[in-house]
Amino acid sequence: MKTRRLGGLLGTPLAVALVAAFIPWGGVAQAVTANDFEVNTAWTTSEEDNITTDFTSKSPSYNRAYSKASSSIGDVDVVATFEKQAERDEGATYLTRQGTNQAAYKATAEQFVGQPDPASIPALGIAAQGSTGSGGPLGSWQKLNFNGASEVGTVTFKFSKKVTDPIIDISGLGGYSYHSNDASYAVGNFVRASFNATDMELLTEGVKFVKASDGENLNVTDNTLEVAERNTYNLSNGLPWSGRLDCGNRNYQYPEFYSPELVQAGTGSVRLQGTFDTVKIKLSHHAVPFSAFEGAGAAIYANNADKPGYGPAYGDGINGYNVLNNKPIMIGNQQASNQENLDFFRLSFRLPKSAQISGKVWNDTNKDGMQSATESKVAGVTVKLLDEQGNPAVDASGNPVADVVTDDQGAYSFTNLAAGNYKVRFVPPAGQKLTLQGEGAAEVNSDADPDTMTSEIIPLQINEHQQNIDAGLVPVEKFKVTHKFESATAGMDLPKDVLDLVPADQPDKADGSKVTPTAPAKTEVKVAGGTWKFDPGYTEKDATIEGADHEFVGKWTFVADPVEKFKVTHKFESATAGM
Structure with missing residues (x-):
């Protein structure tokens, strides 16, 4: 048995340096590169799906809201459809083609499996924002006090044909929002601020999340994907020099106005393990106030609820900042406006390139178990592909792999295979049987057991070609x-x-x-x-x-x-x- 990568061997020192350790399919360690995946094209939207409203962010970077977006990955088309939770406001959470690419949040190649150039991966933008039903009434100070997760809707990805184990690349999951007034007033009254991130829950049976790269600040279980630490910066790489946010105009004079210590936004690659053509994910807006963290400074904890003449509207010990840009909020006698608390992150798909297994059947005239140049090839031999348990195999689209018959050169091939473990079974013609197994070098030996007529397990990686899975025939004595x-x-x-x-x-x-x-x-x-x-x-x-x-x-x-x-x-x- 001899293997090679489709498209050539990785033989140069530079090529070796570019591979990324990866333990995906079948628990077998692999080294994959960016070339082992098909990447989605730029996402497109149609104006008939435009859901932009006053609740949509006014940021010029992501102010165009849509309920659908489309792309393609190799020969597979994919359509993303967002449906809001019934109580939420139209246009508060949405899709947008303004996700540009995975470099927009300064993500690095090392954060993604295969180490692709992030700028080469077009991204779908997803904005998740708590609106009506997430915390108190819109425009009220109670709205600021939300601490926790609130479902905002679902996003469904529909592929034009079944796919196996696609990769989701994510960057910039999580961020922050804050509001500061005059420093002297803030010391006596409030600085309200919170971190926010989108929690994802997989709703499709038979599919699960599997972490595919080390990435940054991601927590992945079989059916959930969220940031591991909530005190997120909004970038995938690089923090402010102090490791905190600049929450006031005079931070150098009043260091207590800094935020809690920061961590990077969630970034990395996650595998959707399974074979499917549709996958549905629930999105939840998750806000955590600065006051939930230690070391944030006294102003973050300002609580005037019991102070004569103030009351809870001036601070209640939570001091979050869960707001929409179009809803100014009165806090005491001051108005908080022109702020918003949403999580705008970037999502892309990559599909593992399919693999194949091939070989040939020959007449072992001298019965030594090794092919020679003078021994003829055999046409018309049936060859079957099995999984590692010996059951009929399925291809990367989830379809049964049909038996093949060797051509006039004795050759056969199984294509469009997903990474995994396989076996090949040969069916000798009447009057013939398989020769000795494993004699000589991989290029000339026979790979099947004469008794079972089946090869040993063949580990197959993505974008890999397992060649020379051969069989020699001898007359049945x-x-x-x-x-x-x-x-x-x-x-x-x-x-x-x-x-x-x-x-x-x-x-x-x-x-x-x-x-x-x-x-x-x-x-x-x-x-x-x-x-x-x-x-x-x-x-x-x-x-x-x-x-x-x-x-x-x-x-x-x-x-x-x-x-x-x-x-x-x-x-x-x-x-x-x-x-």
Whole structure:
């Protein structure tokens, strides 16, 4: 068995340096590069799906809201559809083609599996924002006090055909929002601020999330994807020099206005494990106030709820900042406006390039288990592809892999395969069987076991070509069953009449077949002085052909006729005449 990457071997030092360790399919460690994946094209939208409203962000970077977006990945089309949760406001959470690419949040190649150039991966923008039903009423100070997750809707990805184990690349998951007034006022009253991130829950049965790269600040379970630490910066790479946000105009004078310590936004690659054409993900806006963290500074904790003349509207110990840009909020006698708390992150798809298995079948004329240049190839041999449990395999689109037949060059090939573990089974023509397995180098040996007609497990990586999964054929040897009669009576040979009863040979017996002897036409033969009897008979009731002819030995015993018995009597007579 010999393997190679489709498109050439990675042989140069530079190429080796570009690979990324990856343990995806079948638990087998692999080294993959960006070339091992098909990347989605730029996402497009249609004005008929425009859902921009006053609730949509006014940021020029992502102010165009849509319910649908489309792209393609190789020969597969994909459509993303967002449906808002019933109570939420139209246009608050949305899709947009303004996601540009995965470099927009300063993501690096090392954060994604295969180490692709992030700028080469077009991204779908997703803005998740808590609106009506997320916290208190819109425009009220209670709206600021939201601390937790609130479902905002679902996004469904529909592929034009079934795909296996696609990769989702994500960058910029999570961010922050804050509002600061005059520093002296803030010290006495409030600085309200919060971190926000989108929680994702996988709703499609038979599919699960699997972490595919180390990435940054991602927590992945079978059905959830979210940031591991909530105190997120809005970039995938690089923090402010202080590691905190600049929450006030005079931070150098009032360091207590800094935010909690920061971590990078969630970024990395996640595999959607399974074969499917539709996947649905629930999105939740998750806000966490600065006051939930230690070390944020006294102003973050400002709580005037019990202060005479103030009340809870001036601070209640949560001090979050969960707002929409179009809803100014009065906090005490000051207005907070022109702020918003949403998570705008970037999402892309990459599909693992399919793999293949190929080989040939040849006549092993000299029966040595190795191909030679003079040995002919065999057409018309059926070849089957199995999974590692020996069941019929499916391809990368989830369809059963059809049996193939070798061509006039003895060649066969299975294409469009997903990474995984496979076996190849050869079906020899009548009168032939497989030759010895594993003799000689991989390029010339026969890979299938002669008894099972099946290869060992073949680990197949993405975008890999396993070549030379070959099989040699030899004629099925035929053997015969012969019979032999022997005398079981010491000192006596079998007569011709008994030897003439030796059964005919049984020809054309396959190696490993079970055979039984033929009974003689008669089991008793009468001769002068007695009878030969087929007793005790054959020494074996049956046998198995083991690479040679087999002979059954039958035993005959002579039984003599009974000897007739006579008696001697006596009689006295007179020898004198007349007396």
